[in-house]
Amino acid sequence: MTSLLRRLERPIVAAPMAGGPSTPELVAAVNDAGGLGFLAGGYLTANALADRIVETRALTAAGFGVNLFVPADLDRDRDLGSVQEYADRLRFSARRLGAKLGRVDWHDRDHFEDKVTLLLDDPVAVVSFTFGIPPQAVIDALHECGTEVVVTVTDPDEALAAARAGADALCIQGAAAGGHRSTHDATAIPNEDSWTELLRRCRSIAALPLIVCGGIMTRAQVEFAIRSGAAAVQCGTAFLLTDEAGTSTTARAGLSDRTLTRSAVTRAFSGRPARGVRNEFIEQFDEFAPPVYPVVDQITKPVRAAAAADGNYQWVSLWAGTGWESARTGPAAAVVESLHPTRLVHPQPLREGTGADLD
Ligand SMILES: Cc1cc2nc3c(=O)[nH]c(=O)nc-3n(C[C@H](O)[C@H](O)[C@H](O)COP(=O)(O)O)c2cc1C
Structure with missing residues (x-):
């Protein structure tokens, strides 16, 4: 991921969004606009994911990511x-x-093992994991294939564990995020920390590229994130209503109903x-x-x-982050454009309490 993040023209990752919104077209559009697109592997069989990978490759020559849910044993x-x-x-x-x-x-293990086998047989540039840290053997095998590994974390303990397991980058998910919180313990009550707070606390733990997410809808927020030391931002809700997203008609109507x-x-x-x-x-x-x-x-x-x-x-x-009311319709490329910093932003030390209003 380190190398892929460095190669990105624009530090903007389209979040994997399982259940419909992430499509090969959305991945390709975000890639072509200079960001990094992600396919959502969650809920899919390995065959269905394989089809989406093939479709995506036909639409974009650039590397893209695939996201998997890490299963837990049930009692x-x-x-x-x-x-x-x-x-x-x-x-x-x-x-x-x-x-x-x-x-x-x-x-139910969400076909995890089959999907890992697929991604080892036919590697993609990046695989990100949600809901936990995958087994060490999976991380090592992906590395051997040249795939970079991202782990989504929601607190410093998870960040430390993911860094120790050999993640190449962390996706730090703040409480404003849409969709599932990636708390590694499914029964835990998730914290209410914003990505700004988590970035401040995780930076000293892990000397890894940190992608931040949760409620990021504006260029000012992206600039603030990069200035604060994030390598990139990951946006889901900002892309939910775009032309290329597979968000259902019913969900689009719900997300656009201003009485909610x-x-x-x-x-x-x-x-x-x-x-x-x-x-x-x-x-x-x-x-x-x-x-x-x-x-x-x-x-x-x-x-x-x-x-x-x-x-x-x-x-x-109606999964969406706190900023859903400002989600734009139109091409995904226009959303990437609207988020991309217009001026050069240099990382600066993050002061406590700054930017909370932006999160
Ligand atoms: C509709 C929807 C589906 C999502 N599905 C996934 C997923 O499959 N895997 C994942 O890692 N994150 C998923 N997320 C969470 C995103 O990765 C990210 O944390 C979130 O979108 C960031 O907050 P934002 O929506 O305010 O931009 C989803 C988010 C949304 C809105």
Whole structure:
């Protein structure tokens, strides 16, 4: 990553966004605009990911990234009761939408091993990991293939562990971020630290390139990040409504509804904390959701799919960061352009408390 980050014309990474928004077209558009595009491998089978890699290569000659979720072992005996209780609450509402709850698979590992095998057989430039640090053998094998490894972290302890495991760069995710928090312990309550705070605390721990993210929507924020010592910024929400994003019509409508005015971090949809625009589903179920990822995700999936097919954005996950109201429509290249620093910014020591208003 170090070398790839150095080669970037513009220090802007398009965040991997699983569940639809990340497309080969978005990756290519961001690459062509001088940034770094990412495919989201989460929720996909290895074959589906292989197809997307092929499609992306046909659209861009530049290197790109692939993101994977690191699976955790589930404790069925401990969690079955709370999952059943949650399912009972959801069932009645699901029926109203004509949906059944999804089947539970306690052995779901998100095809992690198959996807790693794919990425070793047919390497890409960068692989980033979310929800944890992959096994050491995976990091070593990727390095042997010439692939650079990024680990997403949400606090200094995770940063230290990722650096010790041999990550080439860290993606520091602040609390304003859209989508899932990457807390390595799925049951932990995520902190509320902004990327500015985390950057300040992680810089002394890891002498690695640091990518920062969470609520970054403006050029001023990007300039501040680079001045503060970040190697690049990673933006998700800023690209959600672009032409090339695969964001569903229902999600686009929800994200554009100005009567929805707040975002929230909730386990209601998946069992892991994730930030999205606050809608009826969050209002009704947030307080009851058990911290059992991805089992809660499996249960709610058909409900979300039925709501999406109906154009009902009150019942789908509207994942987005705190800055979603300023997400732009139009080409992704225009978003890269709008974020890119117009003047040369030099890294400076980060003073405590600075820039919090920008985060
Ligand atoms: C719709 C959506 C889906 C996301 N999916 C992923 C994912 O698959 N993998 C991942 O590492 N991060 C994912 N994220 C989080 C981003 O990597 C990043 O942390 C976040 O977008 C940064 O905050 P921002 O959305 O305010 O820019 C997702 C974010 C959004 C908004």
